[in-house]
Amino acid sequence: MDPLRQDEFDSQACGSIAPKAKPCPRPKPGEAAGGCSFDGAQITLLPIMDAAHLVHGPIACAGNSWESRGTLSSGPSLSQYGFATDLTDSDIIFGGEKKLKDSIDYIAGRFAPPAIFVYSTCVTALIGQDMDAVCKEAADRIGIPVIPVNSPGFVGSKNLGNRLAGDALLQYVIGTGEPEPETDLGVNLIGEYNIAGEMWDIEKLMNSAGIAVTSRITGDARYKEITWAHRARVNMVVCSRALLGLAKEMESRYGIPYFEGSFYGAKETTYSLRQMAYLMNDREMERRVDRLTEREEARLSQELRPYRKLLRGKRAVLYTGGVKSWSVISALKELGVQVVGVGTNKSTEDDVRRIADRVGDDTEYIPEGGASRIIKTVRERKADIMIAGGRNMYVAMKEQIPFIDINQERHKAYAGYEGLLRLAKELTYSLANPIWKLAASPAPWDKEAPPYDR
Amino acid sequence: MTVNRRKKPASVNPMKIGQSLGAVLALQGCYRAMPLIHGSQGCSAFPKALLTRHFREPIAVQTSALQEMDVIFDANRNLEEALNLVLSKHRPDIIGIIGTELTDVAGVDYQNMLKTYKRERNMRGGLAFSVVLPDFRGSLESGFSSTVESMIDEMIQQVGHRGQRSMNTRQITLLPGSFLTPADVMELKELISSFGFEVIALPDISTSLSGHLLTGFSPLTRGGVPLDSMLQSLQSGLTIAVGGSMERPARRLHNAIGTPYKVFEGAMGLKATDELLHFLHQISGEPVPLRYCWQRENLLDSMLDAHFQFAGMSVLAALEPDHLYSVSGWLEELGVEQKALITSFETPLIAGMEREVWVGDLDDAEVLGKGADLWISNSHGIAGAQRIGAAFMPAGFPVWNELGAYMSVSVGYRGAMEWSNKAGNLLMQREADSRESSVRHR
Ligand code: SF4
Numbered sequence: 001m002d003p004l005r006q007d008e009f010d011s012q013a014c015g016s017i018a019p020k021a022k023p024c025p026r027p028k029p030g031e032a033a034g035g036c037s038f039d040g041a042q043i044t045l046l047p048i049m050d051a052a053h054l055v056h057g058p059i060a061c062a063g064n065s066w067e068s069r070g071t072l073s074s075g076p077s078l079s080q081y082g083f084a085t086d087l088t089d090s091d092i093i094f095g096g097e098k099k100l101k102d103s104i105d106y107i108a109g110r111f112a113p114p115a116i117f118v119y120s121t122c123v124t125a126l127i128g129q130d131m132d133a134v135c136k137e138a139a140d141r142i143g144i145p146v147i148p149v150n151s152p153g154f155v156g157s158k159n160l161g162n163r164l165a166g167d168a169l170l171q172y173v174i175g176t177g178e179p180e181p182e183t184d185l186g187v188n189l190i191g192e193y194n195i196a197g198e199m200w201d202i203e204k205l206m207n208s209a210g211i212a213v214t215s216r217i218t219g220d221a222r223y224k225e226i227t228w229a230h231r232a233r234v235n236m237v238v239c240s241r242a243l244l245g246l247a248k249e250m251e252s253r254y255g256i257p258y259f260e261g262s263f264y265g266a267k268e269t270t271y272s273l274r275q276m277a278y279l280m281n282d283r284e285m286e287r288r289v290d291r292l293t294e295r296e297e298a299r300l301s302q303e304l305r306p307y308r309k310l311l312r313g314k315r316a317v318l319y320t321g322g323v324k325s326w327s328v329i330s331a332l333k334e335l336g337v338q339v340v341g342v343g344t345n346k347s348t349e350d351d352v353r354r355i356a357d358r359v360g361d362d363t364e365y366i367p368e369g370g371a372s373r374i375i376k377t378v379r380e381r382k383a384d385i386m387i388a389g390g391r392n393m394y395v396a397m398k399e400q401i402p403f404i405d406i407n408q409e410r411h412k413a414y415a416g417y418e419g420l421l422r423l424a425k426e427l428t429y430s431l432a433n434p435i436w437k438l439a440a441s442p443a444p445w446d447k448e449a450p451p452y453d454r
Numbered sequence: 455m456t457v458n459r460r461k462k463p464a465s466v467n468p469m470k471i472g473q474s475l476g477a478v479l480a481l482q483g484c485y486r487a488m489p490l491i492h493g494s495q496g497c498s499a500f501p502k503a504l505l506t507r508h509f510r511e512p513i514a515v516q517t518s519a520l521q522e523m524d525v526i527f528d529a530n531r532n533l534e535e536a537l538n539l540v541l542s543k544h545r546p547d548i549i550g551i552i553g554t555e556l557t558d559v560a561g562v563d564y565q566n567m568l569k570t571y572k573r574e575r576n577m578r579g580g581l582a583f584s585v586v587l588p589d590f591r592g593s594l595e596s597g598f599s600s601t602v603e604s605m606i607d608e609m610i611q612q613v614g615h616r617g618q619r620s621m622n623t624r625q626i627t628l629l630p631g632s633f634l635t636p637a638d639v640m641e642l643k644e645l646i647s648s649f650g651f652e653v654i655a656l657p658d659i660s661t662s663l664s665g666h667l668l669t670g671f672s673p674l675t676r677g678g679v680p681l682d683s684m685l686q687s688l689q690s691g692l693t694i695a696v697g698g699s700m701e702r703p704a705r706r707l708h709n710a711i712g713t714p715y716k717v718f719e720g721a722m723g724l725k726a727t728d729e730l731l732h733f734l735h736q737i738s739g740e741p742v743p744l745r746y747c748w749q750r751e752n753l754l755d756s757m758l759d760a761h762f763q764f765a766g767m768s769v770l771a772a773l774e775p776d777h778l779y780s781v782s783g784w785l786e787e788l789g790v791e792q793k794a795l796i797t798s799f800e801t802p803l804i805a806g807m808e809r810e811v812w813v814g815d816l817d818d819a820e821v822l823g824k825g826a827d828l829w830i831s832n833s834h835g836i837a838g839a840q841r842i843g844a845a846f847m848p849a850g851f852p853v854w855n856e857l858g859a860y861m862s863v864s865v866g867y868r869g870a871m872e873w874s875n876k877a878g879n880l881l882m883q884r885e886a887d888s889r890e891s892s893v894r895h896r
Contacts, residue, residue, distance in 0.1 A: 026519075029536035029539065039496050086590075122493070122497075390507075
């Protein structure tokens with residue numbers, strides 16, 4: 001493998017548009033949180049549902065991570081299989097390349113996938129396996145694409161892994177296929193992973209405005225559709241700044257215009273749909289989008305009324321990464337929920353600017369991870385609810401703070417108009433649950449006056 | 455009898471879990487502890503997420519956050535930094551440094567580094583130890599037991615050899631295996647103490663991962679056996695180990711300070727519980743408490759009630775070695791066919807079993823167990839069970855499709871009864887479902 005991506009180490013970019021922001025900070029030993037680059041690469045590619053995903057390394061990288069994401073499939077489930085070369089001591093000593101080759105052959109023979117993604121991990125990168133060569137040789141031999149994903153955990157954060165996965169798509173997948181002649185070309189959704197089925201809500205909306213989805217990158221995707229992503233007319237980057245590079249590269253290579261958008265909140269959703277139609281340069285479509293969004297917004301505000309009443313003035317602390325840090329703020333604001341604290345840990349300067357546009361002056365920024373910092377903000381700011389990822393869920397439970405899970409592992413879809421309604425409901429259920437009162441009141445015998453000293 | 459492996463190059467749907475996760479689990483059972491994984495970020499993030507998902511509790515763990523250049527040049531600089539930070543910020547009583555495959559392959563010598571560190575910092579009062587746990591060997595079970603062994607080693611180093619040991623014959627050290635739930639450990643502690651013994655469980659997840667509402671956030675573990683109790687356990691008159699993998703730590707105590715030990719390899723079912731209670735009765739001279747006599751009858755009665763349900767049924771179980779051994783013993787008593795037994799790696803206990811056991815993954819379970827009526831494994835097995843049409847019973851680690859799985863009891867008469875009822879109910883439900891669908895299809 002190459003002398004590992006020196007450019008990534010010197011990288012100033014870390015995914016922001018203007019590469020002037022702080023470099024990806026080195027994780028602090030003893031205080032680090034979050035996944036590795038291998039994890040990030042998997043997050044991006046696993047939603048390609050019909051492909052096989054083979055992890056090349058000792059068992060833990062695959063064994064501890066498979067089936068941990070809430071990305072849903074409408075059909076094929078091969079990507080939910082956990083494949084690993086499961087290296088042992090002797091494989092390490094003798095190189096493991098033969099085992100990799102045999103594993104690829106075995107998977108191709110038994111499962112006949114349209115493609116196999118092969119992930120390197122720390123150990124296989126360290127011992128200098130020529131994974132690219134093995135993959136190339138295998139692809140020639142078995143006649144299906146075998147794609148090396150060079151994103152071992154120790155090159156950096158999860159975010160970098162997303163980007164490296166994007167690079168792999170650019171290098172090996174996009175542009176290698178052509179759509180059927182009668183295919184209606186439209187928008188690529190980039191960085192939408194169909195967590196809890198959000199992709200389906202979005203696609204339904206787009207379709208009712210007459211906008212076709214060309215390639216889903218990668219929520220509920222099929223391998224084939226990504227090969228023709230270069231034929232789309234517009235790229236929308238949803239919720240993953242790490243894949244912005246992919247959109248930019250596609251713009252310069254194939255001339256596809258892109259925009260960054262989100263589907264959290266009615267306003268953002270409307271904006272995104274409009275933006276698609278605008279970039280498609282289709283007046284008729286724009287009119288259709290206008291009609292649709294007006295209708296949907298009116299219906300939504302009707303349905304939201306009872307919840308808005310309950311949620312008005314409630315205070316929330318939001319702790320999530322990247323784009324969600326600002327897009328969810330819009331959604332909450334529409335519901336009347338005030339964001340009194342927001343995590344900026346994984347945000348670029350652009351994200352922070354967008355956050356600033358959306359919150360009041362008295363919102364506290366939480367720059368660094370650590371559950372204790374979040375809890376402190378909740379307490380000091382008298383927040384009613386904490387909105388964060390699953391990792392912090394049980395920390396909140398211990399402190400008896402109402403909580404909503406907003407990250408990859410969750411089971412509720414919050415995108416689009418439907419999603420906002422769902423979010424309103426979830427917030428209400430969570431805040432109104434009797435458990436908070438029950439847990440806060442002591443047992444009867446603890447309430448009693450102290451017994452007389454006899 | 456025989457241990458087999460199916461021939462295939464790749465692992466498909468692995469059931470094996472990285473050893474380091476076992477180490478993190480063991481340390482959750484020690485009060486104010488911090489497991490520190492010497493490796494890259496992901497090696498601690500994955501176990502943390504997985505343990506959180508299973509126990510539905512915050513999990514204490516940290517990492518030395520190695521990046522590529524650190525591995526190549528000086529990995530221990532990161533470790534030192536991590537130690538400095540954790541010690542000064544959180545003052546843990548116990549630190550376990552867990553080496554990974556990465557430090558192993560790179561040949562990082564952190565054991566010596568830790569020794570020097572402790573000498574230079576004049577570290578006293580706490581317990582800091584290291585353990586080598588690359589993921590290309592063993593599984594959760596071996597990671598757990600090796601960690602307990604290293605912990606005991608360090609305890610002995612600290613106090614054991616100095617002076618004479620006063621022995622407390624009314625105190626027993628319990629070494630519970632990795633497959634036991636917090637509720638299991640609690641059940642065992644109650645069982646032993648009902649014969650008049652003091653019990654110190656090492657580690658003790660029953661007081662850390664069983665769910666309590668401690669407020670005041672700390673990144674350290676917030677329950678488990680405290681350090682002074684751990685050190686006091688060196689005075690126990692006896693060690694009881696539950697699970698074959700815990701024999702080595704027990705033996706370590708025996709060799710170093712002469713504590714006799716007794717290993718219970720099986721922990722489930724009538725016979726296994728009989729043995730344990732009989733043993734406790736003999737060494738204590740106390741009668742078996744009445745409630746266990748009642749529970750024994752309850753168990754027998756429920757097995758009688760359920761035996762119609764189990765007649766002619768076949769079961770596959772895919773579990774960690776000790777757990778598989780235990781469960782297999784219980785299945786024996788139910789009189790069901792054990793269609794396939796699959797485990798993650800080979801241990802002496804597994805090699806000595808009278809039944810045929812396969813070392814493999816959940817894909818092997820699917821192939822070998824085709825036609826089974828009941829599938830017992832961790833939650834990764836759900837899809838496989840569906841594909842072969844078996845009822846699915848979650849057990850082992852990780853379980854995420856059932857609330858309170860970590861509080862279910864499998865040991866003692868009560869545990870056997872709970873499991874028998876659960877398995878029976880699942881089979882009954884499956885029968886009802888298939889009846890319904892056959893009616894509809896007609
Ligand atoms: S950090 Fe490396 S060894 Fe650890 S899980 Fe990630 S890829 Fe695997």
